[in-house]
Amino acid sequence: MSRLLCQFSCGAASAVATKLVIAQNAGAVPLVVLNAYLENEHLDNRRFAADCERWFGVPLTVLRDTKYGANIITVFRTRGYMKGRHGAPCTTNLKRNLLKTVEQPGDVLVLGFDASEEDRFDDFQERYPDRPARAPLIESGLDKEDCKAMVQRAGIELPFMYRQGYDNANCIGCVKGGEGYFRAIREDYPEQFEELCKVQDELGEGSFLHRDRATDVRFSLRDLGDGPVRRNEKLPACSFFCELAEQDYAA
Numbered sequence: 001m002s003r004l005l006c007q008f009s010c011g012a013a014s015a016v017a018t019k020l021v022i023a024q025n026a027g028a029v030p031l032v033v034l035n036a037y038l039e040n041e042h043l044d045n046r047r048f049a050a051d052c053e054r055w056f057g058v059p060l061t062v063l064r065d066t067k068y069g070a071n072i073i074t075v076f077r078t079r080g081y082m083k084g085r086h087g088a089p090c091t092t093n094l095k096r097n098l099l100k101t102v103e104q105p106g107d108v109l110v111l112g113f114d115a116s117e118e119d120r121f122d123d124f125q126e127r128y129p130d131r132p133a134r135a136p137l138i139e140s141g142l143d144k145e146d147c148k149a150m151v152q153r154a155g156i157e158l159p160f161m162y163r164q165g166y167d168n169a170n171c172i173g174c175v176k177g178g179e180g181y182f183r184a185i186r187e188d189y190p191e192q193f194e195e196l197c198k199v200q201d202e203l204g205e206g207s208f209l210h211r212d213r214a215t216d217v218r219f220s221l222r223d224l225g226d227g228p229v230r231r232n233e234k235l236p237a238c239s240f241f242c243e244l245a246e247q248d249y250a251a
Contacts, residue, residue: 002106002132003030007099008052008060010035010045010159010169011237013137014112015052016147019154020136021110022056034102036095036240037064039071040171040192044160048169051156063098070094072171076199082207083175090175095240109133112237115143164188165231170238179210180230182221187229197222 004025006018018033025031033056035049053060068074072090076082079089103109113121113135121135137147148158159169166184170176172192173185186193200207200220208218 002108003032003104004110004134005099005103005107006031006033006110007112007240008033008035008049009112009237010041010049011112012147012151012158012162013114013144013237015048015055015156016142016150017110017112017136018052018056019150020140021134022058024136031058032102033058033060034099034240035060035062036098037062037070038090038094038171039069040073040173042160042169042172045169048156048159052151055154055156061102063102065094065098068093072175073195073199076207077202080203080206082196082199082203083209088175090171091238091240095238099240107132111135113138114147115141167232167235168237170235174235174238175209176235176238177209178230178233179224180228181233181235182209182224183227183229184231184233186221186224188231193221 004021006014006021008014008018022031022033033053049060049062064070068078072094075090075093079093081089083089109131111121111124111133113124114137118135118138121133121138124133137143142150148162151158157163161169161172168174172189173182173196175196177185182193197220200222205218205220208220210221210224211218
């Protein structure tokens with residue numbers, strides 16, 4: 001029998017998508033709620049995951065990478081880069097490869113694309129025609145703000161980084177972020193920011209994330225100048241397939 005694989009990433013959107021499908025399914029087919037543990041997420045993500053697990057009434061199946069210690073810094077150093085044309089190596093090695101270990105033929109993936117991301121869900125279906133998928137937030141016309149409100153109405157406090165003003169609860173210092181986002185990380189999380197700087201010191205220019213708009217020269221986080229601080233910068237939530245969204249945000 002095919003299963004529903006709900007991909008919960010410790011964000012409001014994936015939480016509501018999971019809750020909707022659990023309610024709609026009512027035990028009709030086997031359902032699994034998957035979560036990939038990452039060392040570099042804020043500790044409050046685990047509190048949020050536990051609260052959501054109680055809300056779901058379904059236990060989380062937490063997947064944890066062992067090759068890289070579930071740590072993005074180890075992935076960057078081992079793989080030799082932080083972000084490439086086809087996405088970030090952390091997503092591939094710490095999330096997508098784990099999904100392959102549990103996914104079975106016929107499984108239906110439940111994804112957290114919201115009502116504003118219908119084009120990204122269409123891209124997913126075109127890219128992976130052999131992977132049946134549902135996007136319950138699109139089906140219900142719910143956007144990310146709707147999801148935040150629903151989580152709060154359920155009596156669950158949003159992840160700490162949301163409460164700081166960040167757009168999502170990705171790893172602290174997500175490599176998909178722009179300059180304004182990293183200025184915020186530098187202010188709020190100097191230790192994690194310095195750790196990413198050290199990786200770039202080691203790996204060199206190929207690991208630089210940003211480019212000077214005037215000179216078209218890439219520069220390191222250590223050379224990030226002053227400017228706007230943007231905690232609410234739009235970023236793709238880090239799902240098992242976030243490279244699809246990343247390409248749009250980077251455009």
